[in-house]
Amino acid sequence: xxxxxxxxxxxxxxxxxxxxxxxxxxxxxxxxxxxxxxxxxxxxxxxxxxxxxxxxxxxxxxxxxxxxxxxxxxxxxxxxxxxxxxxxxxxxxxxxxxxxxxxxxxxxxxxxxxxxxxxxxxxxxx
Amino acid sequence: xxxxxxxxxxxxxxxxxxxxxxxxxxxxxxxxxxxxxxxxxxxxxxxxxxxxxxxxxxxxxxxxxxxxxxxxxxxxxxxxxxxxxxxxxxxxxxxxxxxxxxxxxxxxxxxxxxxxxxxxxxxxxxxxxxxxxxxxxxxxxxxxxxxxxxxxxxxxxxxxxxxxxxxxxxxxxxxxxxxxxxxxxxxxxxxxxxxxxxxxxxxxxxxxxxxxxxxxxxxxxxxxxxxxxxxxxxxxxxxxxxxxxxxxxxxxxxxxxxxxxxxxxxxxxxxxxxxxxxxxxxxxxxxxxxxxxxxxxxxxxxxxxxxxxxxxxxxxxxxxxxxxxxxxxxxxxxxxxxxxxxxxxxxxxxxxxxxxxxxxxxxxxxxxxxxxxxxxxxxxxxxxxxxxxxxxxxxxxxxxxxxxxxxxxxxxxxxxxxxxxxxxxxxxxxxxxxxxxxxxxxxxxxxxxxxxxxxxxxxxxxxxxxxxxxxxxxxxxxxxxxxxxxxxxxxxxxxxxxxxxxxxxxxxxxxxxxxxxxxxxxxxx
Numbered sequence: 001x002x003x004x005x006x007x008x009x010x011x012x013x014x015x016x017x018x019x020x021x022x023x024x025x026x027x028x029x030x031x032x033x034x035x036x037x038x039x040x041x042x043x044x045x046x047x048x049x050x051x052x053x054x055x056x057x058x059x060x061x062x063x064x065x066x067x068x069x070x071x072x073x074x075x076x077x078x079x080x081x082x083x084x085x086x087x088x089x090x091x092x093x094x095x096x097x098x099x100x101x102x103x104x105x106x107x108x109x110x111x112x113x114x115x116x117x118x119x120x121x122x123x124x125x126x
Numbered sequence: 127x128x129x130x131x132x133x134x135x136x137x138x139x140x141x142x143x144x145x146x147x148x149x150x151x152x153x154x155x156x157x158x159x160x161x162x163x164x165x166x167x168x169x170x171x172x173x174x175x176x177x178x179x180x181x182x183x184x185x186x187x188x189x190x191x192x193x194x195x196x197x198x199x200x201x202x203x204x205x206x207x208x209x210x211x212x213x214x215x216x217x218x219x220x221x222x223x224x225x226x227x228x229x230x231x232x233x234x235x236x237x238x239x240x241x242x243x244x245x246x247x248x249x250x251x252x253x254x255x256x257x258x259x260x261x262x263x264x265x266x267x268x269x270x271x272x273x274x275x276x277x278x279x280x281x282x283x284x285x286x287x288x289x290x291x292x293x294x295x296x297x298x299x300x301x302x303x304x305x306x307x308x309x310x311x312x313x314x315x316x317x318x319x320x321x322x323x324x325x326x327x328x329x330x331x332x333x334x335x336x337x338x339x340x341x342x343x344x345x346x347x348x349x350x351x352x353x354x355x356x357x358x359x360x361x362x363x364x365x366x367x368x369x370x371x372x373x374x375x376x377x378x379x380x381x382x383x384x385x386x387x388x389x390x391x392x393x394x395x396x397x398x399x400x401x402x403x404x405x406x407x408x409x410x411x412x413x414x415x416x417x418x419x420x421x422x423x424x425x426x427x428x429x430x431x432x433x434x435x436x437x438x439x440x441x442x443x444x445x446x447x448x449x450x451x452x453x454x455x456x457x458x459x460x461x462x463x464x465x466x467x468x469x470x471x472x473x474x475x476x477x478x479x480x481x482x483x484x485x486x487x488x489x490x491x492x493x494x495x496x497x498x499x500x501x502x503x504x505x506x507x508x509x510x511x512x513x514x515x516x517x518x519x520x521x522x523x524x525x526x527x528x529x530x531x532x533x534x535x536x537x538x539x540x541x542x543x544x545x546x547x548x549x550x551x552x553x554x555x556x557x558x559x560x561x562x563x564x565x566x567x568x569x570x571x572x573x574x575x576x577x578x579x580x581x582x583x584x585x586x587x588x589x590x591x592x593x594x595x596x597x598x599x600x601x602x603x604x605x606x607x608x609x610x611x612x613x614x615x616x617x618x619x620x621x622x623x624x625x626x627x628x629x630x631x632x633x634x635x636x637x638x639x640x641x642x643x644x645x646x647x648x649x650x651x
Contacts, residue, residue, distance in 0.1 A: 012433045012460045016440070019453070023445050054425065083428040085421065104432035108439040 002120050005046035006030040007037030007063060008081075009055040013104075017050070020109040026116075034058030038066055041073045048116060051098070053082040053089060064096040077123070081112065130325045134176035136364060137328045140335055141169035143360040160207035165335075167203055170196035172328040178255065179325055186255045187248050191238045194266065197327075198231040201273035204303070208277035211296070212284040230269040237262050256321045267314050274307045295341050302337025306330040356399075359392035426471050430464035437461050477541065478609045486616045488535045495531035496539060498563055498570065499524060505543060506561060512551050519558030520551070529565050532642045534621060542617035545610035546574050546638050554578030557635070565644070572640040580632040589628070590615040 004026050008014050014030045021028040029044060031037035034055055041049060049067070053060035060080060067073045078098045082089070083105065090101040099119065102112065145165035152158045174193030178186055205227060237244050243260035250256070281300050288296060309330030317324050366385040370378060437457050440446045446457055506522040513520035550559040557577025564571045581589055590611050618626040623643030630636035 010429070010433070012464060013436075015456065015460065016433060016436050019449070019457075020440060020445065023448065083425050083432055085424065088421075103428075105428050105435060109436045110440065110443055110445065 001025060001027045002047045002116075003027040003029065003044070004048050004050060004116065005037065005040055005044070005076075006050045007034060007055075007060070008050070008052040009033060010052075013052075016109055017112070020113055024110075024113045024117075026113070034060070034063040034066075037063055038070075038073075041067060041076060042070065046076060047120065049076055049078045050081045050112070050116075051078055053080060053084045053093070061093065061096060064093060064098055068097045077119070079116070079119070081107075128179050131176040131179040132368065134172045134179070134325060134328060135368060137332060137335075138169045138172035138176065139364040139367070140360070141165045141172065141331065143356075143364070144335055144339065145169065147356055147360075156210040157207065160203055160210050161338075164200055164203040164207055167196050167200040168328065168331050171200060172331070175325055175327060183250050183255065187245065190245060190248075190257060194238055194244070195231070195235055198234045198266065198269060201270050201277075202227060202231050205273050205277045208280040211299075212280055230265075230273070234266055234269065237265070253322055257317070257324075258321075259318055263318070270314060271311070274303075278304055278307065298337045298341030302334035302341075305337075306332075306334035309333070356396055359396060363388055363392055423471075423475055427468065430468040430471070433464045434461050434468070473541075474609050474613065477613050486620050488538060488617075488620045492535045492537070493533050494535070496534045496536055497531045498529055498572065501536070501539070502543070502561055502563055502572065505540065505547060508544075509547055509551060512548075513559065516551065516554075517556070518551060518554055520561075521558065522561045522563070524563040525565060527565070529563060529570055530644055532570055532621070532644075534642075538617045538620075542614040543572065543574075543640070545614045546640075549610055550574055550576035550578060550636070550638075554635075568644055570642045570644060572642070573637055574640075575635065575637040577635040580634050580636055581628070581630040582632045586630070590626075 004021055006014060006017050006021075006028060008017070008030065009032055011032075014032070018028055018030060029040060029046065031040050035058055037049070037051070040046070051060045051063055055063075060082065064078055064080075067076065067078060074097075079100045079102065080089075080093045080098045081102050081104060083103065086101060086103055093101055100115075102115070107115065142165070145162040148158050148165070149162035171193045174189050174196055178189040178193065181189055234244075236242075243262045244266070245257050246260040247258035248255070249258075278300070281296060281303075285293070285296055285300065307330075310327060313323070313327045363385065366381070366388055370381045370385055437446075437460055441457070446454055502522055502524075506520060510520055547559065547561065554576045555578070559574065559576045562571070562573040562575065564573070615626055618624050618640055621642060624641060626638060626640045628636055628638045
């Protein structure tokens with residue numbers, strides 16, 4: 001079972017994605033802030049990270065930078081899932097090493113699951 | 127008229143023109159003041175030299191003294207300019223230090239006026255007036271070289287610390303001044319051998335003027351943006367001005383009249399260009415604010431919408447229905463709460479644009495006495511969950527006496543006060559938020575005090591501005607609209623005699639104080 005780490009500062013969104021991933025047989029863990037997210041990434045070795053950009057204290061961009069700096073976490077693929085404007089942020093986060101940039105209002109939760117499954121399949125992760 | 131002198135007058139006028147331009151653009155900025163003074167001194171120096179050439183033999187000595195004193199002031203002012211340019215924040219210079227800076231100029235004035243070994247001999251030669259210089263001329267040379275050298279050194283050292291536009295500006299000032307100074311150095315020593323070429327002194331300053339003027343035109347040096355029209359006007363006026371004196375004849379009054387008329391036209395021309403530039407800047411600022419606002423607003427609107435959409439989509443494809451009843455209810459509750467939030471954001475945005483169009487006033491027909499005691503108690507209740515969730519204390523502390531109602535509209539008043547309490551809770555990590563209700567003879571006070579992050583000193587002046595958010599607020603909580611306090615202020619300001627103010631210390635907390643005038647039974651509006 002693939003393990004997904006969701007880093008997201010809105011409880012309602014966490015509930016939503018937790019539910020939809022669990023229904024579809026994923027192991028999903030979540031973190032309410034960038035700091036906790038980095039910790040869980042180091043300790044629990046998720047197969048993939050779903051990351052929000054606009055968060056208190058530590059922004060998603062910083063989280064990617066920190067993830068990619070650390071040899072333990074730098075190979076975990078990161079997908080950005082956010083409400084920020086695609087035009088402005090996509091290029092920047094892809095440059096930082098994110099795999100995709102998905103907008104929450106464009107990609108519905110079930111599609112997120114499907115696309116994550118496809119991505120893991122394609123890259124032969126579990 | 128002597129061509130050499132004519133050119134000197136031109137240079138003098140150019141310097142004076144540029145000085146006026148710079149000082150008028152921002153007479154409060156120290157950089158502008160000192161640069162302007164430097165240019166004025168150059169202008170005097172040039173003028174003095176021109177007059178030295180033109181004047182009668184008897185008056186020549188006076189003009190020589192005049193331009194040596196002016197030259198000494200040039201370097202002193204330039205030193206002040208260099209110091210101001212490298213340190214934007216005002217460093218208090220002690221009186222003693224000021225005195226020290228002016229010491230050489232004062233000494234030179236005394237030496238020149240007492241005729242003490244400076245101008246040793248003053249004679250008339252076939253090529254013009256001749257001065258033989260005494261030993262104290264070396265004091266003058268040292269003064270000039272040291273001051274200019276030191277100033278250029280300060281600017282040069284500063285060069286590596288600055289970047290961007292300021293670096294480009296500095297490059298031009300630096301290059302212009304250095305070239306002009308180096309070109310002037312031979313002229314400091316040449317008069318020791320022959321005084322024939324003394325008139326050449328100010329010529330290299332043209333290089334500096336051109337460099338600085340170019341920096342202003344291209345890179346908005348000293349915040350000047352309309353120089354092209356000013357230079358043209360200045361040039362035209364200079365020609366007309368000199369034209370008054372060059373030819374003798376009966377038409378002098380006519381030429382004077384033309385000059386005066388052109389001055390008036392030039393003044394209005396420049397004024398209208400200024401106005402246009404200001405308008406354009408204002409529009410640019412509005413456009414920038416609007417696009418920032420759209421960014422914030424679109425993100426803020428999308429956040430609740432994405433939850434509503436996502437949840438609804440899961441209902442639609444049936445996966446939520448497979449969950450137990452309590453969990454399904456939680457999702458419905460989420461949709462509901464996000465919709466409430468969404469409608470709140472929309473209300474804020476609409477209110478902000480409503481306040482934008484004209485001076486806001488409370489709807490006359492809905493004004494009624496509001497009992498602040500009950501009113502604040504209710505707001506406190508509404509916020510108690512939020513505060514509890516963050517582990518913050520939320521207290522309503524009121525004076526025992528019965529506080530008279532104020533005349534207001536509950537809908538707007540709620541919005542005004544809720545925005546402040548909402549901020550207080552949002553930007554407080556630990557501690558508490560206290561709401562006070564108090565009165566004195568004339569006023570009723572509502573105070574909202576938190577132990578939060580506080581407002582940084584630099585953000586204080588703009589905190590009530592539209593779309594403005596304190597820098598530490600942006601770090602903490604990313605999706606504020608920057609409209610809350612703007613709306614609060616507009617609403618409070620619409621009450622008769624009411625106002626809102628705050629005390630805040632970064633890292634310690636903020637206290638907002640809303641003062642309502644007691645209505646005395648009369649209508650509050």
